[in-house]
Amino acid sequence: MLTELLERIFSRHKKENSRASAKRRLQIVLAHDRTDLSPAVVDKMRQEILEVVSRYVEIDPEESEFSLESDQRTTALIANLPIRKVKDSKSEEANNAGTTNAAAPLNAASEEVLELSMDSTELPVSTELSAEELSVATVLPDPPQTLKPIDRTSDENSTTTPKTPQPSSHENLPPNPPQTP
């Protein structure tokens, strides 16, 4: 009794009141109702967005938030992806592109990745597999496959460029796997 009372005095704001949780839960569920997106699709979208973003910057998968929110009858996709650091591999790859491709602007980084994976011998299999794997990854927890192309390119990168890009592109790898359920 006394402890309960003390608890109430000192930790009154700990538990969200039911009014607030009703509102919060409704906002989330309605965002999903309104867009009519299945959780699987949302998750796939999340993975793909993370994949694209982590190509450019290094993000913290644990701190990343990804949600649908509704306000005034419009639904927004909110992705909060804290950036750990901007990948220096971008400039590295740009340099790399400089060697293979004469005029390579900044966004060459992504193109470079694509190009390199296309150069690889088992191209048709690998790209198709990765596309399929993505949709499967939403159900099955074996996502590393989805990153295979990038992985390979980074390896190829490391062969053509000095040692430095390797750690950064390998740090880039972890963001995805832990994210998948």
Added chain:
Amino acid sequence: MSRIIVVTSGKGGVGKTTTTANLGMALAQRGHKVAVIDADFGLRNLDLLLGLENRIVYTAVEVLAGECRLDQALVRDKRQPNLALLPAAQNRTKDAVTPDQMKKLVGALTKAFHFVLIDCPAGIEMGFQNAITPAREAIVVTTPEVAAVRDADRVVGLLEANDVKRMYLVINRLKPAMVEQDMMMSVKDVQDILAIPLLGVVPDDERVVVSTNRGEPLVLGADSTSLAATAFGNIVRRLEGEKVPFLDLNPPPEDFFSRIRRFFQGRKS
């Protein structure tokens, strides 16, 4: 031009029929000619809430089948001659009528009435389609509960998709004392979520039960001074375009001792 308003909610039991009965009666009291239509085929109740259940001879189904004229099916309220009810058939299902037939019925009613209120059945199936197709405006009734608000949101989306662009929100059965203690969503909370213009707030009132027991809408009976009846009256005035301030539903401030007592009893949240 007459106004055709559907009263809908998605979820059952939030007070659609009570709202229709009271708004219909209050509009009639203010001199408008009002027809209320029960679109809940198979589960009709509007007749019961209006106390007209013993005077039904024909229903909308007979009118559509050409077995009687429309004015033969209309039940005129003896207490309030401006009000008439078009009953639904009780022995049929929602498939007994089509949206086009409802449109025809309502179209015929607009020739003689200023207001046509359609009491929509719960759900979003055929009966819902029937009820909203003829409507030009909609009153979305909800209560400050998660299930009711979620369903109301779904209905708002469906109304938009069906070109019923003018929608108003009525929040029914609000318990101000619970809102005060953060145990119930407030008017603003619900409004934030649904984001359609607020037409009125009706406080939870035991007298609503008593009035339905008797078949006398609140606004008609001896309880017409109750807070809920005043709220319905205000809704009608807002429908007419008048700017009426919302009722102050806040409970009288708690005295010191009850606050202390509540603190020791613990917050049920």
